Amino acid sequence: MRIVVTGGAGFIGSHVVDAYVDAGHEVLVIDNLSTGNAKNMNATARLEQIDIRDAQAVAQVFASFRPHVVNHHAAQIDIRRSVEDPVFDAEVNVIGSVNLMQQAVRNRAEGFIFASSGGAIYGETPHPAVETAAKAPISPYGAAKAAVENYLFAYRKTFGLNSVVLRYANVYGPRQDPAGEAGVVSIFTSALIAGGGVTIFGSGYQVRDYVFVVDVARANLLARDRLFSDMQTPRNPDESAFNIGSGRATSVNALYEELAKIIPASIAAVHAKSRPGELMESRLDITRGHAVLGFSPRVKLADGLLQTVAWQKNTKGTSGTRTR
Ligand SMILES: NC(=O)c1ccc[n+]([C@@H]2O[C@H](COP(=O)([O-])OP(=O)(O)OC[C@H]3O[C@@H](n4cnc5c(N)ncnc54)[C@H](O)[C@@H]3O)[C@@H](O)[C@H]2O)c1
Incomplete structure (x- = not known):
């Protein structure tokens, strides 16, 4: 099957490309390499270095490749930048996405998979959020x-x-750029390997759901299967959506301690004032993804962290090329 993966040179997208290539699909990557790196990419996938905001370029690529499925991971992922420049964020994340949908329809693609965010759309979640929870x-x-x-x-x-729609928790693992704005695991790992200290904003008791990137890539295989299953027409947007996480909440303090044990590092973390707008609790209920997609996370946090540390030690965390 021909699959377009946008953002396929980035952290998560490149693992999705690997999963699709391994499953025998023909993959074309659309990526402007603003935060991604061609070095992340599976050698058998083709790269079209274009911007998803460029409707004409997207139209040309779609017309010649004629994808059966569009898997959309390209995005402006920096939350702080979205606050500083909401228009730019909307141009990439909304208009760019609509450009892709438009071409998917014009070229009769059979389905569209979208990387959404469980951490960013539910707001505070004192209890694990189910897909139908209020959006805030x-x-x-x-x-x-x-x-x-x-x-x-x-x-x-x-x-x-x-x-x-896959609503991801906090994804971590090899190829995540420690120089980026997202990804506390990657940032802590890189600082600790370099022998430096780590700053935890706030008390460190804020909790997140950390899910390993290879589990997320597998969710994208299951999402593709879902598109070709006997899907009922959804009655609302939530019926197409699945939370993808580990189903476990981990505090930033606990995450730091686990990493410090693995690396190992003995410098205590420094606490700084919490950042405005940061959530205290972000938890996802992953029951629906299990029941409908057959998704369950396989990689335990300690194992995923080990693999992330090993990758950073090998590459010195130099996968990213930031060009913004
Ligand atoms: N990392 C997480 O924890 C997380 C959580 C929830 C959702 N997501 C979503 O998953 C997707 C992938 O995120 P990631 O963490 O791998 O980030 P990433 O920055 O590594 O990947 C994004 C990719 O999109 C490309 N890109 C950016 N703007 C583009 C544009 N205008 N045109 C073409 N390509 C463009 C970048 O070069 C990069 O390769 C994003 O949609 C993100 O919002 C990530």
Whole structure:
């Protein structure tokens, strides 16, 4: 099957490309390499270095490749940048996404998979959020993710484009750029390996769900299967959505302690004032993904951290090329 993976030179997208190539699919990557790196990419996938905002370039690529499935991971992922420049964020994350949907319909693609964010659209979750929980995005980045989910529902109703939305928890693992804005695991690992200290914003008791990137890549295989299953027409956007996480909450302090043990490092973390807008609790209920997609996370946090540390030690964490 021909699959376009946008953002396939990035952290998560490159693992998704690996999973699709291993499953025998023909993969074309669309990526402008703004945060991604061609070095991340599977050698058998082709790269078109274009911007998803460039409707004409996207149209040309789609017309010649004629994908059966579009898997959309390209995004402006920096929440703080979305606050500083919401228009840029919306241009990439909303308009860029609509460009792709438009071409998916024009070229009769059979389905669309979208990387959304469980951490950014539910707001505070004192209890693990189920897919139908109220949406309360507090950043333009989260608002854009919710908007694209709504667009996909409208595209299903209006143009018949099938879609599956994966709402990720905090994804971590090899190829995550420690110089980036997201990814506390990557940032802590890189600092500790370099023998430096780590700053924890706030008390460190804020909890997150950390999910290993290879588990996330497998969820994308299951999402592809779902597109070709006997899917009922969704009655609302949540019916196409699945939380993808570990189903466990871990505090930033506990994460730091685990990493310090693995590396090993003895410098105590320094605490700084918490950052405005940061959530205290972000937890996902992953029951629906298990029941409908057959997804369950396989990699335990300690094992995933070991693999992440090993990768950073080998590469000195130099996968990213930031060009913004
Ligand atoms: N990392 C996480 O924990 C997490 C959590 C929830 C959702 N997500 C989503 O998963 C997706 C992948 O995130 P990631 O962590 O791998 O980030 P990443 O920065 O490594 O990957 C994003 C990729 O998109 C490309 N890109 C950015 N703007 C583009 C544009 N205008 N045109 C073409 N390509 C462009 C970048 O070069 C990069 O390769 C994003 O949609 C992100 O919002 C990530």
